[in-house]
Amino acid sequence: MRPSGRAPDEMRPITIETGFTKHAEGSCLISCGDTRVLCTASVEERIPPWLRGKGEGWVTGEYSMLPRATHTRGSREAARGKQSGRTQEIQRLIGRSLRAVVDMKKLGERQITLDCDVIQADGGTRTASISGAWVALRLAVNSLMKDGLITHDPIEKQVAAISCGIYKGTPVLDLDYPEDSDADADANFVLIEGGQIAEVQATAEGATYDEEGLLRLLRLAKIGCDGIFEAQMKATQ
Amino acid sequence: MRPSGRAPDEMRPITIETGFTKHAEGSCLISCGDTRVLCTASVEERIPPWLRGKGEGWVTGEYSMLPRATHTRGSREAARGKQSGRTQEIQRLIGRSLRAVVDMKKLGERQITLDCDVIQADGGTRTASISGAWVALRLAVNSLMKDGLITHDPIEKQVAAISCGIYKGTPVLDLDYPEDSDADADANFVLIEGGQIAEVQATAEGATYDEEGLLRLLRLAKIGCDGIFEAQMKATQ
Amino acid sequence: MRPSGRAPDEMRPITIETGFTKHAEGSCLISCGDTRVLCTASVEERIPPWLRGKGEGWVTGEYSMLPRATHTRGSREAARGKQSGRTQEIQRLIGRSLRAVVDMKKLGERQITLDCDVIQADGGTRTASISGAWVALRLAVNSLMKDGLITHDPIEKQVAAISCGIYKGTPVLDLDYPEDSDADADANFVLIEGGQIAEVQATAEGATYDEEGLLRLLRLAKIGCDGIFEAQMKATQ
Amino acid sequence: MRPSGRAPDEMRPITIETGFTKHAEGSCLISCGDTRVLCTASVEERIPPWLRGKGEGWVTGEYSMLPRATHTRGSREAARGKQSGRTQEIQRLIGRSLRAVVDMKKLGERQITLDCDVIQADGGTRTASISGAWVALRLAVNSLMKDGLITHDPIEKQVAAISCGIYKGTPVLDLDYPEDSDADADANFVLIEGGQIAEVQATAEGATYDEEGLLRLLRLAKIGCDGIFEAQMKATQ
Amino acid sequence: MRPSGRAPDEMRPITIETGFTKHAEGSCLISCGDTRVLCTASVEERIPPWLRGKGEGWVTGEYSMLPRATHTRGSREAARGKQSGRTQEIQRLIGRSLRAVVDMKKLGERQITLDCDVIQADGGTRTASISGAWVALRLAVNSLMKDGLITHDPIEKQVAAISCGIYKGTPVLDLDYPEDSDADADANFVLIEGGQIAEVQATAEGATYDEEGLLRLLRLAKIGCDGIFEAQMKATQ
Amino acid sequence: MRPSGRAPDEMRPITIETGFTKHAEGSCLISCGDTRVLCTASVEERIPPWLRGKGEGWVTGEYSMLPRATHTRGSREAARGKQSGRTQEIQRLIGRSLRAVVDMKKLGERQITLDCDVIQADGGTRTASISGAWVALRLAVNSLMKDGLITHDPIEKQVAAISCGIYKGTPVLDLDYPEDSDADADANFVLIEGGQIAEVQATAEGATYDEEGLLRLLRLAKIGCDGIFEAQMKATQ
DSSP, X not given: OOTTOOXXXXXXXXXXXXXXXXXXXXXXXXXXXXXXXXXXXXXESOOOGGGTTXXXXXXXXXXXXXXXXXXXXXXXXXXXXXOOHHHHHHHHHHHHHHHTTBOHHHHOSOEEEEEEEEEEOSSOHHHHHXXXXXXXXXXXXXXXXXXXXXXXXXXOSOEEEEEEEEETTEEEESOOHHHHTTOSEEEEXXXXXXXXXXXXXXXXXXXXXXXXXXXXXXXXXXXXXXXXXXXXXXXXX | OOTTOOOTTXXXXXXXXXXXXXXXXXXXXXEETTEEEEEEEEEESOOOGGGTTSSOOXXXXXXXXXXXXXXXXXXXXXXXXXXXXXXXXXXXXXXXXXXXXXXXXXXXXXXXXXXXXXXXXXXXXXXXXXXXXXXXXHHHHHHHHHTTSOSSOOBOSOEEEXXXXXXXXXXXXXXXXXXXXXXXXXXXXXXXXXTEEEEXXXXXXXXXBXXXXXXXXXXXXXXXXXXXHHHHHHHHX | OXXXXXOTTOOOOEEEEEXXXXXXXXXXXXXXXXXXXXXXXXXXXXXXXXXXXSSOOEEEEEEEEOTTSSSSOOOOHHHHTSOOHHHHHHHHHHHHHHHTTBOHHHHOSOEEEEEEEEEEOSSOHHHHHHHHHHHHHHHHHHHHHHTTSOSSOOBOSOEEEEEEEEETTEEEESOOHHHHTTOSEEEXXXXXXXXXXXXXXXXXXXXXXXXXXXXXXXXXXXXXXXXXXXXXXXXXX | OOTTOOOTXXXXXXXXXXXXXXXXXXXXXXXXXXXXXXXXXXXXXXXXXXXXXXXXXXXXXXXXXXXXXXXXXXXXXXXXXXXOHHHHHHHXXXXXHHHTTBOHHHHOSOEEEEEEEEEEOSSOHHHHHHHHHHHHHHHHHHHHHHTTSOSSOOBOSXXXXXXXXXXXTEEEESOOHHHHTTOSEEEEXXXXXXXXXXXXXXXXXXXXXXXXXXXXXXXXXXXHHHHHHHHHHHHHO | OOTTOOOTTXXXXXXXXXXXXXXXXXXXXXXXXXXXXXXXXXXXXXXXXXXXXXXXXEEEEEEEEOTTSSSSOOOOHHHXXXXXXXXHHHHHHHHHHHHTTBOHHHHOSOEEEEEEEEEEOSSOHHHHHHHHHHXXXXXXXXXXXXXXXXXXXXXXXXXXXXXXXXXXXEEEESOOHHHHTTOSEEEEEEEEXXXXXXXXXXXXXXXXXXXXXXXXXXXXXXXXXXXXXXXXXXXXX | OOTTOOOTTOOOOEEEEXXXXXXXXXXXXXXXXXXXXXXXXXXXXXXXXXXXTSSOOEEEEEEEEOTTSSSSOOOOHHHHTSOOHHHHHHHHHHHHHHHTTBOHXXXXXXXXXXXXXXXXXXXXXXXXXXXXXXXXXXXXXXXXHHTTSOSSOOBOSOEXXXXXXEETTEEEESOOHHHHTTOSEEEEEXXXXXXXXXXXXXXXXXXXXXXXXXXXXXXXXXXXXHHHHHHHHHHHO
């Protein structure tokens, strides 16, 4: 029934290639099927002005789509002179999601920026960004700890994200582009290892949904994130 | 336990004053406690370029906070030269929420813009905007029908929105500013009369939450939206 | 002869509702006929960089029109990414007019920003803004004096503004929108209690005017401002 | 008494060098004392969208100050990415002033843009711009008439502008920079040959002024503009 | 003598991986040592307004550096709201270089945009962009020809680019970052197969150079480009 | 053969009028045929943040074209809200070229900005800007030395620039606009007195060129710059 022939609770294959670029303190290329995002973690020994003197750090995210990551070329946001509402919404989500698992006191007075640049898009770019950003963050923090700049691990848990949706009446896991553009409802879940929820964004597109529908999507998301947690763990060991 | 002394499932008083401005085809000033938003619906006999020739209309939303709607003055977005990510996120949410209950074919080739300008803020400005925008839209469509420009009512249902959150461990309904700035989780629900969900945005702030927590928030939201549906109905009769 | 049936020297009714919003140190909703402007005064304990260390304060104004304050919806300046020339011209005028009656030494090293947001427009929005801004400023300074932050009243006089014009050959007071869009000349006067002039901006639109015409407009303006001074006084007692 | 030693009703010497640049349809370099402005008139056979099909033309103005026209270098507006409020205010004034003497029907469906670029500033740049722009416009229209593109002269009158002010208690004509920065009141008059007024902008700076003061400034302006009308006439014969 | 131990006329290893992304009509990841640039060619069946109706096509380039392509993170141009002068200079160079080898008549009324996104930077990103863009263009044109949309090959020649410089007094080929930041002169050559020059940009940094120096750099560039021509040919066969 | 009738190695007449504006520390109006550029040097006793505390100064350039400097009016960059890529490219070139002959240590902790504003354009505006900027810089430094603010002359050499090109198959010196728009190759040379090269930018337009062509253009440029050096010397003595 799904265009890809996948079962409703079947994810696309995930691969995480760490160290994809050499300058960043942490980096990976995460692929969820044909969606590929380059995630880098950059450590800077400075913090935003409103945090100064509090002995705390900060984690933030930025997101961009290369112009030809998609089927038809999109114009470059730098050329247009502003970031779209969609881009800003995603950036804010990435930052919030990662901050949910970091102890800012233990991080100390430094900022880590997670840049998520979509090389190729086939649905689920924001969730792949979050899942990959955690890997880049983990690698960067490992390096700070190895160098003795941090003594207690500030990363408390794993965090991962996945999209689910109601496609032709059936709840399905990990929407690809053909499903995403035709779904009745589209939900992004950011989950934390152990089953807690960091964020739910569930939107009715063609048809609305009910409490039961929301729960079924959440349960699919848990299945999906368990798979991602495993891939993250394998990539960072 | 709540700073305001309200019970966990108790909403702030809602009032909706229709016809607050005279030029707009529909308008109201909605007050949810001390949060007050001016909502206007403007009908224009033109549609966005990508809709031309499809025989359909469009509904969109814009949102702004007056500089001194808040405790301390915020800078004016027009002066800064761009809308913040938060503003754009809210605008997109308003538009999506209202479109969820409108049949674009019946609306015909015209656009209705819902402007939500926050006069005074005390938490829940985006949800009050959606609830008030529906009233402005209803009044504007009534006027189009009265003038014979539309023959079949394009508004299929009522839509309303409310925030809920986990405050000091307890799920509570309709967060005001003191609660909002100190909540463990903050969720905005956009619901449709009859119990369907148009949108859920639930974010962990201090602590994460689980499936049970999400459900309890959703149930509070249903109680809240039932009250708003009633106020909307009374205001537009 | 006037569309509204008013006599040439007859103003529209003025009402000033103080305390319209609760967060601002001073606020009012001023109505001049159907023109309604929300004016707030925000006190900030900081001054522009070029004033630092001089022991003086600053008073400045900002102005905006809600998108649907007018007959047809105007685009939002924040969305367009810049303020129009008209907006900036009006903002500068508001600031200059209020500064003309304030002793900056007595104000001390703080800034008061007067935000004038037009809720509904029917001609004369810039002059209503100035007249209302004085009320908001007066209330804010009263509050600073009550709290002992200022010991000598920095407001030396009242200031008010009114538009006059030559309409179908006759000088008339307080143009409303139908007159404004059809006037031969349009003049805005900012006057100070006691008969002094703070600013004159008189523009020929369809036909030019002569010295005699200018004087007749000025005399009408004095009549109008006397009425506004009274309304200001009543509102702030 | 005046820093320059001039009598209160004495203008600075005016020179108008026509044909200062070769590409523009009309151009001049106007010097009022040390203030020097390059004015060009550019004819384009297209009109703004809102005028299409009305058989009318349009006249508009643009203004800029070269970065080092002033005592200390100002930043370039193109580099800052926006025009200041002051620049926009002046541009609007230039356009309005010239339109006051042009019959748009006779001009036909074309636009003339008057660019006023300040090469050197010593007070009165906006008034010199208007006076010089008329010369550039006159030359451009002459050329259109000579080429048979226009048959009836659309320029109905001369227009000129001058600043006056109250300096150390005395009304004086044609403020230079040292006077301008120290004046109690500063007024710009745009006058039309024969004594009519196109625009008055009179602002109290240090002290306010009264009706008598306004009249005395207006009378000085008439003296000044008579001198400018003569110089314009001589330059364009 | 060179930090990398290379001989003065020794290039870094070049690899070109074609088909790096699936949506673009042509794409490759070009690596020149540690410099890696993703080049995509996007075909659009529309042309810039100024070319309409001429029966010709257009080729243009865009360039960007991912924020963490470099040793320290640079801010994102989309977030800053404008492209730097450097970026625009490079974009213009890429477009000019590719247009030098394309017959626009044979291309027909379509536009090909060459996006060059630097994944990792180690000197020579603009020259690698040009060399890689040719490959992406070649692949896209091959695909247009295969689909019968173009009948005569519009690509007349190969074009490639390389940087050379004077490092510690010696002319060297293909500067990497440590050399680039310490060179006395830095030159970028865009050459065409067969020995013709499309563009030379040679800049003295620490010390100036003479005619002899320029010639020696040009001769190194010819050696370098011959190697690149070969790599391009191998990648596109 | 040349549209102007000049010999291939014949420059247009150069005149340099120093002291063209009175506020700048150094200024000149340079004319190369019909190309006229106003160059001013502004001294500021502050340096860019990244130079603080190094005991060095900075020299930078800005460039702009007046809207009607050209055959048809161009839109004003300040009105469009951004500088074009061409403008930024030229600004960077002006700054680099002048810095090539200044000892920043001897200049001391101050910045000199060279503003080059094109009054009238007929080809070669960027090269005229560089040649004129040197004169403005020389005059400003003379004034600093006369005032005892600088003790050792920081200007080590003269720098000048000229364009050459291949026009109808023949290398020619100092392209004017008709030649520039029709040339096969267009090269800008920035040369230093004594024969050294500061910058070469040579671009094939219609046809590519070879090593021999490049050399012939360079030799013409040397002839041209020798003439400019002489004019610069005469103007600043």
